[in-house]
Amino acid sequence: MTTSKPLYVYLQRPDTGEWVTVGRYARRGEEEPGMFLYAPSYIDARLPWSIDPVNLPLIGGIEHPANRYRGLHDVLRDTCPDAWGRQLLQREFQLPDNAHDSDYLRLARNGDRWGALATGTSRKPSIDALKSPKLQQLDGLVEELLAMSERRPPVDARLRKLLMSTPSMGGARPKGTLRDGKDYWLVKPILQSDIADIPRLEHFTLKWGAASGLNFARSVHHQVGNAPSVIRVLRFDRQDDTRRMVISAASLLSAEYPGGPRAGWSYPLLAQILQRIGAPQRDQIELFNRMVFNAIVGNDDDHPRNHAAIYETEEKRWRLSPAFDVVPNPEMDPKALTMQVSAGRFDITRETILADALLFGFKDRRDAALHLDALLSTIRDAFPTVEADLPVDVRRLLRDRLANSLRELTAA
Ligand SMILES: Nc1ncnc2c1ncn2[C@@H]1O[C@H](COP(=O)(O)OP(=O)(O)OP(=O)(O)O)[C@@H](O)[C@H]1O
Ligand SMILES: [Mg+2]
Structure with missing residues (x-):
């Protein structure tokens, strides 16, 4: 017997684009973990x-319990909102602060949902057909998002309704999210x-990463006159009408x-998991980079x-996805990252960065040290090619931080 009505989970097939029912999520009681069952038709x-690929092996006929998030499976949690979307849903549905993650899953609807999963009863x-705003509506979208975050009444009632849904x-x-031709862009003012x-800092940093030869999401920055600064980042989980399967590192790390x-x-743990789920070795090196x-x-929001x-x-x-949400801490030079750089160590030193190098697929420590030295030079040389758009004070802050980091991370 289930106490919550089961929620069916749908997947847009990566090969044909057809939607299929992949399984069912249900909770039997407040204190019980949720259970996921792959649909017999899918099996x-x-x-x-x-x-x-880590937590829900493709085995039919058994219910897989959820071990985290008070009983919601990791990959379903990935398709739920965090602070921003939750705040909107709480306001709209008067949800209590301790609402279950599955309530957010149920209420958040499928329109902009991350990745290729969707849910329904x-x-x-x-799946709702959604008409995303177009690039020409960027200014209106930004204005409405700001009105929402400042709890002001709608500027454009239709846009407000769309954003609330x-x-x-x-x-x-x-x-x-807005659409421009076949591309979808995540907009953050x-x-x-x-x-x-x-937004300017994030755009600059994504360009810096790409100029350093890393696989970073593409972005565009807008700021004209007194209009608010805004970044739009190309959504890698969308291409035309196809949604692409994604999974967070939190889920991969269980x-x-x-x-x-x-x-x-942990970065080295994540590198190992990437290998285990079949990603090529260059993705492990990309993660190290x-x-x-x-x-x-100094991006210490690398959760x-x-x-x-x-x-x-x-x-x-x-494969490892393009990097996103990479923003240097604008207040102080971080001494540690949020994820471990080697077992049990979060602090940023040459020693900690090289300590678990083998787990990223390097032959030995010497190999990793040579790679690190070349990478430091590449990142240093890329900075002047992208710094022009930064305000003078931020440019100085980052230039000083870069110099300090290079001193710290270069061999004595
Ligand atoms: N370019 C992208 N393509 C697809 N999905 C993305 C992209 N950028 C971000 N996401 C997804 O959207 C989520 C929120 O985006 P992002 O991390 O940029 O927002 P944020 O509000 O700045 O986050 P945080 O709370 O970490 O500061 C990410 O966790 C990720 O799931
Ligand atoms: Mg983020």
Whole structure:
């Protein structure tokens, strides 16, 4: 007997784009973990995609218990909102502060949902068709997001309704998605509470990462006259009408974020898991490079929901996703990252960065040290190619931070 009505989980097939019912989530009681069962039809069809290659192996006929998030499976939690979307849902549905994650899953709707999963109460897939705002509506979208975050009445009632019905994307900052041709862009404006121009800083940093040869999400920054500064970041989980399967690093690490123990938040562990789920070795090196980049630029908000993997249909395997939400701390030079750089160590030193190098696939420590030295030079040389758009004070802050980091991380 189930106390909550089961929630059916749908997947847009990466190969054909068809929606299928992949399974069912249910909770038997307040204190009971939720259970996920792969649909017999999905198992019988011998479809090859596990929705979570670490925690939900593709085994039919058994109910898989949820071990975290008070009984919601990690990969379903990935498709729920965080602080921003929750705040909207709480306001709209008068949800209590201790509402269960599955309530947010149920209420957040499928329109903008992250990745290729969707949910509903019918056995057969039923996904709302959503008309995302267009690029020409960027200014209106930003104005409405700011009105929402400042609890002002709607500026444009239709846009407000649309944004209220698409609260499912994660993260703390106000955000919306717009469409431009085949591309979807995540839009994040500056906030009154920001102590720096965060959208400009994020855009600069994504460009710096790309200029350093790393795989960073593409972004565009807008700021004309007195209009608010805003970044739009290309959504890698959308391409035209196809949604792409994704999974957060929190899920891959079987770690709860936010709230869980930090012991499981780890770059070298994540590198090993990438290998285990079939990603090529270059993704492990890319992860090492991102860890070093975060250390150098002082992005200490590198938590396990700020890394992800994506299923590459053509390659038939999981890959590390492009890097996103990489923003240097604008207030102080961090001495540690949020994820471990080596077992039990969060602090940023040459020693800690190289300590678990073998787990990223380096041959030996010497090999890793040579790689690190070349990477430090590449990141240093890329800075002058992208710094022009930064305000003078931020440019100085980051230039000094870069110099300090290079001193710290270069061999004595
Ligand atoms: N380029 C992208 N393509 C697809 N999904 C993305 C992209 N960027 C972010 N996401 C997803 O949206 C979520 C929120 O985005 P992001 O991390 O940029 O927001 P934020 O509010 O700044 O987050 P935080 O609370 O970590 O500061 C991410 O956790 C990730 O799941
Ligand atoms: Mg984030």
